[in-house]
Amino acid sequence: MRRYWAGMAMATTLVVSGCGLGGTEQEAAAPGPSATGEVKGEVKGKISLQTWALKPKFTGYMQGVIDAFQKKYPGVQVEWLDQPGDGYSDKVLSQAAGGTLPDVTNLPPDFALPLVKQGMLLDLSQADQKLAGEYVPGGVDAYRYAGFNGVYGYPWYLNTDVNYWNSELLTANGLDPDKPPADLDELIAQAKTVKEKSRGKVYLMSRRPELGDLTNIGVKIMSDDGSRFTFNTPEAAALLDRYRDAFKQGLLPRGVLTDTYAGNAKLFTEGTVAWTTAGGNFITSLAADNPSLAPKVVPSVAMGTPPLYVQGLSVSKRTANAPAAIALARWVTSAENQAAFAHLVNIFPSTKASAGDPFFSKSDGTPSGDAKVIAFTSLAKAEMLQPVQVTEAMNKFVRQQFALAISGDTTSKEALDAAVAKCDELLKG
The missing domain is CATH 3.40.190.10 (Periplasmic binding protein-like II)
Structure with a gap:
């Protein structure tokens, strides 16, 4: 974003x-x-x-x-x-x-x-x-x-972003569209229900975590003076571990960790996933791309601090x-x-x-x-969840390391340490 x-x-x-x-x-x-x-x-x-x-x-x-x-x-x-x-x-x-x-x-x-x-x-x-x-x-x-x-x-x-839920998919897979997940715990629990009911044909979770997700659990991304990155914390590692476990259980699409992943908004528009985040006008554009889906969409407030x-x-x-x-x-x-x-x-x-x-x-x-x-x-409580010092090159490396941790190819701590070291290098360069 x-x-x-x-x-x-x-x-x-x-x-x-x-x-x-x-x-x-x-x-x-x-x-x-x-x-x-x-x-x-x-x-x-x-x-x-x-x-x-x-x-x-x-x-x-x-x-x-x-x-x-x-x-x-x-x-x-x-x-x-x-x-x-x-x-x-x-x-x-x-x-x-x-x-x-x-x-x-x-x-x-x-x-x-x-x-x-x-x-x-x-x-x-x-x-x-x-x-x-x-x-x-x-x-x-x-x-x-x-x-x-x-x-x-x-x-x-x-x-800012809003949560959007496909009420038809939620109802068909045992969930109440009027009570969508409000945090990660509920999201994972309901993702399991969707997987079981749909026999793996529908996903609720369809995005991997980024730096903003770390901010939302209280992880400080940078030092106060902006001289170095600080997001390689135990709390950040625990979050990646939770996504690794969810990925291992098949709660996210296999392609979610690849650079060629279409994105959850596109898959939501196509009706293959039941949740996405997007701006406040998303339903208006959705009505043009998938007119039959737009009336079935239920919005809710973003989880945590809105971006x-x-x-x-x-x-x-x-x-x-x-x-x-x-x-x-x-x-x-x-x-x-x-x-x-x-x-x-x-x-x-x-x-x-x-x-x-x-x-x-x-x-x-x-x-x-x-x-x-x-x-x-x-907007009254929305914040920029990622420091402006984070460049696209930093974001790309962070995404790569997060993908390695979630796939199980490295530990979450190793991925975070590598990401912080690279971001610090790019910051000084």
């Missing part, structure tokens, strides 16, 4: 120039919103805003947001640039290296981290004293980084127009503008003020409506 967001282009399937640069750090850090939420300092001048893969589908929405901002602050001129989905991270790093980082840039937390390390982003917790009070905690925490003080992004749009997927807006530390840049970032991420965005695409707003919006908090009584409400209400 690391690339869950590849700009809004991916989210819909579920999902600037250097003007104003060159100010000193002292000048950039001083302005910010007052205790009433109004921005300190005069909001004027030319500022640049860069988004990721919003044109052309969302040009009308974004231009409307920008026009309204310029109407509120007549002395401001916003230059809007939008970058294609592919290669966006490299583009941002190139801008930073060339001194042309926009005043306000759409950055997911992992894309922001290299810029934080280089001291290129404004600490918004100092510039905006109301930040933590107005956005959901998980969204704010996503822009806090081990080894660095501060918050380096306004949460923009969010998503959080975040997009946000960061402000350049070198902007010469910090009051205008901060005001624009707050404007785009306001409850009203986020709600309007969520009516166009299946995402959720990051502001606490959105909690009472019936569009998100009230179901229409359909499974799809129920799933949307479950996902939205889960």
Whole structure:
């Protein structure tokens, strides 16, 4: 799920120039919103805003947001640039290296981290004293980084995962779809029932554990200073042991440990497994892929702490127009503008003020409506379960080691030790 967001282009399937640069750090850090939420300092001048893969589908929405901002602050001129989905991270790093980082840039937390390390982003917790009070905690925490003080992004749009159960398969195999598993113990117990009733033709469990599963049982993935990985614990080994035993009992598909595994969402869509996790809009897409299955799907809250997927807006530390840049970032991420965005695409707003919006908090009584409400209400406690320092190369090696442990080709402790050693090597490299 690391690339869950590849700009809004991916989210819909579920999902600037250097003007104003060159100010000193002292000048950039001083302005910010007052205790009433109004921005300190005069909001004027030319500022640049860069988004990721919003044109052309969302040009009308974004231009409307920008026009309204310029109407509120007549002395401001916003230059809007939008970058294609592919290669966006490299583009941002190139801008930073060339001194042309926009005043306000759409950055997911992992894309922001290299810029934080280089001291290129404004600490918004100092510039905006109301930040933590107005956005959901998980969204704010996503822009806090081990080894660095501060918050380096306004949460923009969010998503999380929901459990989805095939009620027809559950009922046919001796389970109550109104009482789906709420934790791993219940999941394994009910997986045994499904195997016995279906004679091995249907699976309930169909995914292997990842680092987020370790977080969910209280395992710390990294040290507090972000300098090393720490997930090779007895608790982590015990979790892998449980999956090894379940795999040995035939409770998971044989191919689940291979790199060519189709994935539980695909198998769920095909009707061969009874459980998957996916975003809050999954039933909507399922209705197109398997119309007969969609009405039979029952959603429930994710087990443990729900995962959080975040997009946000960061402000350049070198902007010469910090009051205008901060005001624009707050404007785009306001409850009203986020709600309007969520009516166009299946995402959720990051502001606490959105909690009472019936569009998100009230179901229409359909499974799809129920799933949307479950996902939205889960955001209040959702967290990023995997540190942003974890790269795809690290993830690949971790998956390989976990597969070796679950298949029984190595012990869980050996697999975890090897994974931590490799991740530490890649972190330092």
